[in-house]
Amino acid sequence: xxxxxxxxxQKKLNILEAALALFMEYGVQKISIGEIAKxxxxxxxxxxxxxxxxxxxxxxxxxxxxxxxxxxxxxxxxSNMAFxxxxxxxxxxxxxxxxxIHEDFYQYLMKEYTSGxxxxxxxxxxxxxxxxxxxxxxxxxxxxxxxxxxxxxxLFYIKAMNEYIQREExxxxxxxxxxxxxxxxxxxxxxxxEK
Amino acid sequence: xxxxxxxxxQKKLNILEAALALFMEYGVQKISIGEIAKxxxxxxxxxxxxxxxxxxxxxxxxxxxxxxxxxxxxxxxxSNMAFxxxxxxxxxxxxxxxxxIHEDFYQYLMKEYTSGxxxxxxxxxxxxxxxxxxxxxxxxxxxxxxxxxxxxxxLFYIKAMNEYIQREExxxxxxxxxxxxxxxxxxxxxxxxEK
Amino acid sequence: xxxxxxxxxQKKLNILEAALALFMEYGVQKISIGEIAKxxxxxxxxxxxxxxxxxxxxxxxxxxxxxxxxxxxxxxxxSNMAFxxxxxxxxxxxxxxxxxIHEDFYQYLMKEYTSGxxxxxxxxxxxxxxxxxxxxxxxxxxxxxxxxxxxxxxLFYIKAMNEYIQREExxxxxxxxxxxxxxxxxxxxxxxxEK
Amino acid sequence: xxxxxxxxxQKKLNILEAALALFMEYGVQKISIGEIAKxxxxxxxxxxxxxxxxxxxxxxxxxxxxxxxxxxxxxxxxSNMAFxxxxxxxxxxxxxxxxxIHEDFYQYLMKEYTSGxxxxxxxxxxxxxxxxxxxxxxxxxxxxxxxxxxxxxxLFYIKAMNEYIQREExxxxxxxxxxxxxxxxxxxxxxxxEK
DNA sequence: AATGAATGAGGGTTCATTCAT
DNA sequence: GATGAATGAACCCTCATTCAT
Numbered sequence: 001x002x003x004x005x006x007x008x009x010q011k012k013l014n015i016l017e018a019a020l021a022l023f024m025e026y027g028v029q030k031i032s033i034g035e036i037a038k039x040x041x042x043x044x045x046x047x048x049x050x051x052x053x054x055x056x057x058x059x060x061x062x063x064x065x066x067x068x069x070x071x072x073x074x075x076x077x078x079s080n081m082a083f084x085x086x087x088x089x090x091x092x093x094x095x096x097x098x099x100x101i102h103e104d105f106y107q108y109l110m111k112e113y114t115s116g117x118x119x120x121x122x123x124x125x126x127x128x129x130x131x132x133x134x135x136x137x138x139x140x141x142x143x144x145x146x147x148x149x150x151x152x153x154x155l156f157y158i159k160a161m162n163e164y165i166q167r168e169e170x171x172x173x174x175x176x177x178x179x180x181x182x183x184x185x186x187x188x189x190x191x192x193x194e195k
Numbered sequence: 196x197x198x199x200x201x202x203x204x205q206k207k208l209n210i211l212e213a214a215l216a217l218f219m220e221y222g223v224q225k226i227s228i229g230e231i232a233k234x235x236x237x238x239x240x241x242x243x244x245x246x247x248x249x250x251x252x253x254x255x256x257x258x259x260x261x262x263x264x265x266x267x268x269x270x271x272x273x274s275n276m277a278f279x280x281x282x283x284x285x286x287x288x289x290x291x292x293x294x295x296i297h298e299d300f301y302q303y304l305m306k307e308y309t310s311g312x313x314x315x316x317x318x319x320x321x322x323x324x325x326x327x328x329x330x331x332x333x334x335x336x337x338x339x340x341x342x343x344x345x346x347x348x349x350l351f352y353i354k355a356m357n358e359y360i361q362r363e364e365x366x367x368x369x370x371x372x373x374x375x376x377x378x379x380x381x382x383x384x385x386x387x388x389e390k
Numbered sequence: 391x392x393x394x395x396x397x398x399x400q401k402k403l404n405i406l407e408a409a410l411a412l413f414m415e416y417g418v419q420k421i422s423i424g425e426i427a428k429x430x431x432x433x434x435x436x437x438x439x440x441x442x443x444x445x446x447x448x449x450x451x452x453x454x455x456x457x458x459x460x461x462x463x464x465x466x467x468x469s470n471m472a473f474x475x476x477x478x479x480x481x482x483x484x485x486x487x488x489x490x491i492h493e494d495f496y497q498y499l500m501k502e503y504t505s506g507x508x509x510x511x512x513x514x515x516x517x518x519x520x521x522x523x524x525x526x527x528x529x530x531x532x533x534x535x536x537x538x539x540x541x542x543x544x545l546f547y548i549k550a551m552n553e554y555i556q557r558e559e560x561x562x563x564x565x566x567x568x569x570x571x572x573x574x575x576x577x578x579x580x581x582x583x584e585k
Numbered sequence: 586x587x588x589x590x591x592x593x594x595q596k597k598l599n600i601l602e603a604a605l606a607l608f609m610e611y612g613v614q615k616i617s618i619g620e621i622a623k624x625x626x627x628x629x630x631x632x633x634x635x636x637x638x639x640x641x642x643x644x645x646x647x648x649x650x651x652x653x654x655x656x657x658x659x660x661x662x663x664s665n666m667a668f669x670x671x672x673x674x675x676x677x678x679x680x681x682x683x684x685x686i687h688e689d690f691y692q693y694l695m696k697e698y699t700s701g702x703x704x705x706x707x708x709x710x711x712x713x714x715x716x717x718x719x720x721x722x723x724x725x726x727x728x729x730x731x732x733x734x735x736x737x738x739x740l741f742y743i744k745a746m747n748e749y750i751q752r753e754e755x756x757x758x759x760x761x762x763x764x765x766x767x768x769x770x771x772x773x774x775x776x777x778x779e780k
Numbered sequence: 781a782a783t784g785a786a787t788g789a790g791g792g793t794t795c796a797t798t799c800a801t
Numbered sequence: 802g803a804t805g806a807a808t809g810a811a812c813c814c815t816c817a818t819t820c821a822t
Contacts, residue, residue, distance in 0.1 A: 785821085786818100786820075787816105788817100788818095789817095791814085791815080793811105794811085795810090795811085795812100797807105798808080798809105799808095800807095801803100801804085801806100
């Protein structure tokens with residue numbers, strides 16, 4: 001990539017970052033191209049030169065965001081924490097990237113076009129899911145997890161928890177309960193039978 | 196209430212229902228007053244006569260929806276199912292009312308004005324929460340639940356699950372896992388220690 | 391007029407008064423039929439029953455107002471003040487009726503239809519003008535007025551002054567200058583030649 | 586100012602002129618942005634790009650008009666007419682700019698926001714008033730004006746006359762009376778004592 | 781390649797007026 | 802006769818998008 005290309009790429013990044021920040025704060029529909037242009041210090045037309053339409057811009061922002069989120073996810077998995085610790089992080093980490101975006105983004109992509117969703121599912125199936133499976137299998141080998149449980153069910157739990165936690169007001173109130181929640185996950189609401 | 200009042204009330208209901216349906220399907224911001232008017236078979240101005248502004252309409256739709264959701268919730272609690280069955284329903288029932296509304300509605304109300312949220316929290320704290328507590332306490336007395344667990348943590352689980360399930364694509368894929376998920380909830384991922 | 395007619399007439403008066411008050415305070419165009427209806431404690435349709443259209447209502451309000459103003463004017467003329475005193479009053483009296491109405495009313499009537507103006511001119515020519523002429527002729531006979539001056543010119547002065555004074559901010563600042571202004575009117579800016 | 590800027594400025598002027606003409610003829614409230622756009626041969630949005638809101642447009646039109654009126658006023662003062670001639674012009678000149686604007690504009694600015702009025706008063710106090718005072722003082726020195734008269738009173742007369750004359754129907758009927766009116770102003774209604 | 785200028789389409793809202801009871 | 806309910810038309814304003822430089 002020559003200097004020219006690089007500058008172009010940098011400008012594109014600026015726009016993506018500006019759009020992402022605004023989308024996350026105010027939602028996709030409330031943000032106008034003009035606002036993104038102002039925040040990114042370019043003209044509206046420049047955005048059209050790079051992204052062709054608002055629709056398209058949203059799509060690219062989404063891809064950009066998904067990739068970033070995947071990175072954070074992998075950071076946790078490759079770390080050398082013990083199994084329960086990793087689970088805890090997966091459940092309770094409030095992705096820096098994720099924040100509030102889910103709700104509106106998801107909604108928009110669901111309703112407006114499916115290509116964004118497809119991309120996310122592709123990434124998820126190809127990249128994230130196998131890593132989860134590996135993790136759970138390790139957990140079973142190490143005796144942390146009942147071998148009869150389906151990985152999907154466990155995964156479901158973790159995702160539900162994590163998504164719920166992304167909501168600011170939920171996150172605040174959940175911190176004091178962390179230990180109890182982990183206990184439920186490991187031992188269920190019935191509790192440990194023998195101590 | 197005389198015939199006049201009743202017809203008026205009925206028309207208001209029509210509009211609320213039309214708006215609710217459209218909001219749930221397409222989101223609050225994408226739906227114009229004109230579209231609601233067309234669906235409810237009234238003129239736009241009629242909507243303004245009843246609700247004064249779109250803002251206000253959204254608020255009233257929200258209250259209407261919240262009340263309906265509360266009803267469904269209470270249906271489950273007063274039924275004569277056994278404790279585990281009730282929990283299952285609370286977690287897995289895809290509220291007819293709830294559907295997808297959460298995401299966009301929540302977003303809108305969070306961002307635009309807080310009175311809607313306040314109403315929901317009031318209803319929740321005054322009506323729903325005490326019922327939950329009662330239920331969990333019964334569960335503890337009946338030996339279903341470890342008495343050392345905080346009710347909040349259990350509640351958190353149930354709400355996270357239920358909210359996650361509201362999403363259509365999640366709901367589809369989760370049904371086969373129901374049993375495993377209930378098992379995790381009761382016995383944790385470690386599984387039952389003694390069989 | 392029987393009791394029925396009388397009640398009807400009273401209701402009409404109520405509406406006229408309400409409309410007049412609102413028109414004077416906010417101008418003709420800013421006031422909606424709904425606002426007048428609310429202020430007069432009747433339904434909008436009642437106003438239509440009595441006045442047929444907003445246009446017409448404005449016309450009748452104008453006539454009502456003109457007649458009232460004429461009364462005030464005649465009060466001054468029939469009083470037993472001396473000539474200079476009467477002139478002073480005609481110039482400086484801030485008609486209770488007149489207030490700010492002139493500007494917007496006049497504008498509206500000028501542009502929208504001429505019948506209002508016609509009515510005012512008719513009243514003016516038939517009723518007010520002859521009284522003015524009488525007054526000036528008395529003034530000439532009594533030596534207050536140069537017999538060579540045309541009555542029209544004097545009248546012009548008085549009307550210009552009076553109209554200007556109706557404006558609130560003008561009225562406030564003019565009071566201290568009353569004496570000087572009267573002096574100019576009587577003796578001109580050259581001043582009295584012999585004292 | 587480069588060609589860009591100049592064209593922009595020219596277009597702004599076009600819009601201002603169009604708006605001013607329409608406002609003067611039909612009043613501020615009756616004129617829609619659409620009508621101004623059509624008259625100025627631009628799209629509605631262009632007007633918004635330049636002026637941001639109707640409110641703002643009105644304000645700028647007002648400033649534009651005030652400045653123009655000030656120019657005309659100064660033309661008279663710097664001319665080499667004799668004192669009585671200047672006074673005559675000040676009283677009887679139907680400002681090309683002024684026309685009917687006063688009534689509606691004034692009303693609007695009075696009621697809606699005061700910044701317009703403030704601007705006019707600032708211009709008036711800083712620019713116009715001192716020139717008037719100079720003129721009157723000259724008149725006193727040259728024996729045209731009684732030195733005991735307050736300048737304010739004279740000014741009041743002139744303004745009242747001039748404003749009254751701006752009304753079309755008044756202007757028509759006043760022309761034949763010009764000489765008499767000037768005589769009243771200089772010598773009062775009592776008339777010249779010695780000839 | 782980048783931008784300032786311009787716009788058609790559409791959204792929320794108000795108002796004078798009519799309909800139906 | 803009086804009213805609550807309903808409406809078509811119009812207005813101000815915003816936005817995604819294109820034009821012209």
